[in-house]
Amino acid sequence: MRMFWIRTAFLGGLMLVWEVATRPIGGTTVIDPYYISSPLRIWEYLVEGLSTGRLLYDTAVTVAEAALGLVIGIITGLAVGLAFAFSRSLAEFGEPFMRGLNALPRVALAPLMLLWFGIGFAGKVFIAWSLVFFIVFYNTYTGARSIDPGIVNAAKVLGASRLQMVRMVVLPGVFTWVFAALRVSVSFALLGAIVGEFVGARAGLGYQLMLAQGHLNTDGVFAVLVIIAVLAIVLIELAREVEERLLKWRPATSL
Amino acid sequence: MSAGRPTGIAADGVRADGREPGESRPAADGVPSAATRHSATLTVRDFSIRFLSADREVRAVDAISCDISDGHINAIVGPSGCGKSTLLNAVADLLPPTAQLSGELAVRPGVKLGYVFQQDALLPWRTTLGNAEMGLEIAGIPRSERLQRLEKWLRITGLTDFADHYPHQLSGGMRQRVSLIRTLVCEPHLVLMDEPFGALDAQTRAVMQDEVLRIWRETRTTILLVTHDLAEAILLARRVFVMSRQPGRVIRVVDVELAEPRDVFETRVTPQFEALYKEVWQVLRDQFRSQAGNP
Numbered sequence: 076m077r078m079f080w081i082r083t084a085f086l087g088g089l090m091l092v093w094e095v096a097t098r099p100i101g102g103t104t105v106i107d108p109y110y111i112s113s114p115l116r117i118w119e120y121l122v123e124g125l126s127t128g129r130l131l132y133d134t135a136v137t138v139a140e141a142a143l144g145l146v147i148g149i150i151t152g153l154a155v156g157l158a159f160a161f162s163r164s165l166a167e168f169g170e171p172f173m174r175g176l177n178a179l180p181r182v183a184l185a186p187l188m189l190l191w192f193g194i195g196f197a198g199k200v201f202i203a204w205s206l207v208f209f210i211v212f213y214n215t216y217t218g219a220r221s222i223d224p225g226i227v228n229a230a231k232v233l234g235a236s237r238l239q240m241v242r243m244v245v246l247p248g249v250f251t252w253v254f255a256a257l258r259v260s261v262s263f264a265l266l267g268a269i270v271g272e273f274v275g276a277r278a279g280l281g282y283q284l285m286l287a288q289g290h291l292n293t294d295g296v297f298a299v300l301v302i303i304a305v306l307a308i309v310l311i312e313l314a315r316e317v318e319e320r321l322l323k324w325r326p327a328t329s330l
Numbered sequence: 331m332s333a334g335r336p337t338g339i340a341a342d343g344v345r346a347d348g349r350e351p352g353e354s355r356p357a358a359d360g361v362p363s364a365a366t367r368h369s370a371t372l373t374v375r376d377f378s379i380r381f382l383s384a385d386r387e388v389r390a391v392d393a394i395s396c397d398i399s400d401g402h403i404n405a406i407v408g409p410s411g412c413g414k415s416t417l418l419n420a421v422a423d424l425l426p427p428t429a430q431l432s433g434e435l436a437v438r439p440g441v442k443l444g445y446v447f448q449q450d451a452l453l454p455w456r457t458t459l460g461n462a463e464m465g466l467e468i469a470g471i472p473r474s475e476r477l478q479r480l481e482k483w484l485r486i487t488g489l490t491d492f493a494d495h496y497p498h499q500l501s502g503g504m505r506q507r508v509s510l511i512r513t514l515v516c517e518p519h520l521v522l523m524d525e526p527f528g529a530l531d532a533q534t535r536a537v538m539q540d541e542v543l544r545i546w547r548e549t550r551t552t553i554l555l556v557t558h559d560l561a562e563a564i565l566l567a568r569r570v571f572v573m574s575r576q577p578g579r580v581i582r583v584v585d586v587e588l589a590e591p592r593d594v595f596e597t598r599v600t601p602q603f604e605a606l607y608k609e610v611w612q613v614l615r616d617q618f619r620s621q622a623g624n625p
Contacts, residue, residue: 225447225449226451226452226453228424228445228447229445229447229464229509229512230464230468231424232422232424232443232444233464233465233468233512233513233516234465234469236468243453243468244453247455324454324455324456324457324496324498325454325498326498326499
């Protein structure tokens with residue numbers, strides 16, 4: 076609790092110094108707010124943007140893009156990962172391709188995104204998906220291959236069919252890995268959506284960021300950054316919550 | 331070295347009385363799986379296992395013969411690496427495709443197998459109850475009946491209060507108990523045990539041995555126990571098969587005549603136990619010696 080107050084005081088002090096530094100004192104200002112804005116200006120911009128609903132709408136668009144990319148990424152990553160884990164020949168054939176595609180910086184896909192999907196919603200989902208897919212794919216594949224052979228044998232001796240083996244042993248084992256990477260997946264989905272909006276969009280936080288920058292509106296840039304930061308923190312904490320709830324059977328590890 | 335060469339493999343251990351059609355594992359080298367008839371739960375005749383890799387061939391088990399009779403605990407002892415676990419895995423059909431089998435290995439038709447591994451092999455994401463009910467769940471038994479059948483076993487093994495615990499919250503002994511009841515609740519006719527208490531400390535081990543004896547007296551399940559612990563083999567088993575070092579053969583079959591009911595703590599100090607222990611140790615010691623002399 077004490078630490079909380081220390082932190083609050085630190086942040087408050089920082090804001091105060093920032094605010095004061097941008098005010099004219101005896102005809103001169105220490106820093107020109109044109110470049111670094113000021114806490115009050117950012118606050119005003121935020122209040123106005125949120126109360127008119129404009130920034131709320133953009134936030135919703137970005138969250139929707141990231142969420143859809145995340146869900147599709149998890150589903151397809153799981154499916155392909157399992158296919159690779161079950162078929163040796165497919166894995167042998169496909170592994171170099173996967174590695175190559177994964178090595179490709181996803182931002183480089185942006186021109187393709189514009190060509191294929193235009194500047195609308197779907198393109199951002201595509202970029203978010205392209206990031207999440209490989210995280211989930213590799214975690215699924217590794218997870219399926221690192222299942223304890225002793226457990227597989229035990230289930231076999233208990234008479235498990237192939238389907239039962241998948242349901243009781245393989246999937247839970249794989250989910251362990253996928254959920255352990257959920258936080259990373261969430262932040263990458265958000266990253267993908269925003270990067271996609273940078274390249275070309277009509278809405279979204281990334282779009283607002285580019286717009287404010289284009290108008291040399293430092294207040295706007297900072298305001299959107301604040302929203303993105305809060306959003307990222309909330310989403311990642313949510314992912315941690317889900318992760319902890321689903322993996323509660325794991326021993327607490329302390330590193 | 332020469333101590334490992336048996337003459338007339340397990341001649342005293344093999345019986346083939348009572349006649350029943352046997353389900354024979356197809357022999358890989360084309361030896362016709364003779365329609366031998368037997369009553370033993372498990373019949374092993376001139377059975378060999380070889381592993382083939384690119385550059386060499388490893389003979390894991392060499393022309394083993396033994397009968398595992400109904401309703402008894404049987405033990406296989408031998409130096410580590412003698413192929414005794416491989417033999418169990420062959421019975422449970424868990425060997426990799428590189429294994430070449432020859433001879434005959436027959437489980438009597440209708441015999442349901444259970445297998446207790448050295449490592450408890452529990453699913454870490456399932457509770458004690460969830461792990462214990464796996465076999466029943468696989469068999470499609472409804473949940474209410476699963477719980478009903480497990481209740482007794484949880485009580486016997488003192489796990490009732492730990493039914494909701496995850497494996498990492500249990501001690502090694504408790505985990506092995508869960509593994510044990512996961513197998514036993516399915517009521518198998520033949521339980522294979524591969525060093526089931528090898529990973530436990532000495533005290534827990536003795537307690538678990540006692541528990542197995544108790545459970546066996548109640549169920550009279552046929553048990554085939556593989557161990558490197560001679561005392562464990564003699565204490566628990568009615569018949570002990572002593573194996574040579576690799577390639578494993580049965581070099582001695584010992585019928586253990588000890589006063590019943592046995593008690594892990596009492597039986598251990600009887601002169602009969604000591605005499606048997608000495609007798610088998612003589613045979614086994616030569617195996618360890620020849621092993622040490624031939625890396």
